[in-house]
Amino acid sequence: MSPSKIREKVVTERLFWVANMISAIRSLPLGSFADFTADARNTGAAESYLRRALEALLDTGRHVLAKGFGKAAVEYKEIASGLKDCGIIDNDAEKIIHNLAGYRNRMVHFYDEITDDELYGICCNQLTDIELIAGAITRFIESHPEMVDKSL
Secondary structure: OOOOOEEHHHHHHHHHHHHHHHHHHHOOOOOOHHHHHOOHHHHHHHHHHHHHHHHHHHHHHHHHHHHHHOOOOOOHHHHHHHHHHOOOOOHHHHHHHHHHHHHHHHHHHOHHHOOHHHHHHHHHHOHHHHHHHHHHHHHHHHHOHHHEEOOO
């Protein structure tokens, strides 16, 4: 795979999707676990928003690696090491995105093991992890305009 230019439109649209999903989670009743679970639709919505945010974030990382560096990442967890190796994220962020990728896989393949309590905790305490990675990708794109295709 040969590097080409990172498509700004793709990155912008996906990171906008991530931000919208995070916003949707934050609009849920997260004041208490009782509020969160009072209506079963809240946990279903939170799970869907979280999974879609993670997939969009990871797909953004995959796009940056493929287009900007010619590196293919077949598995979501490979995106973490690829982004670190390319200098887009640091060691701490690599661990975070590796865990996010693992959680996304768990949501898809072991969905029956995800508890309401666990989901509530993530929605209340870990959304900033997703924003941290999105911010790192955004900063990289902004600081490397020579690697970006700005065409529509």
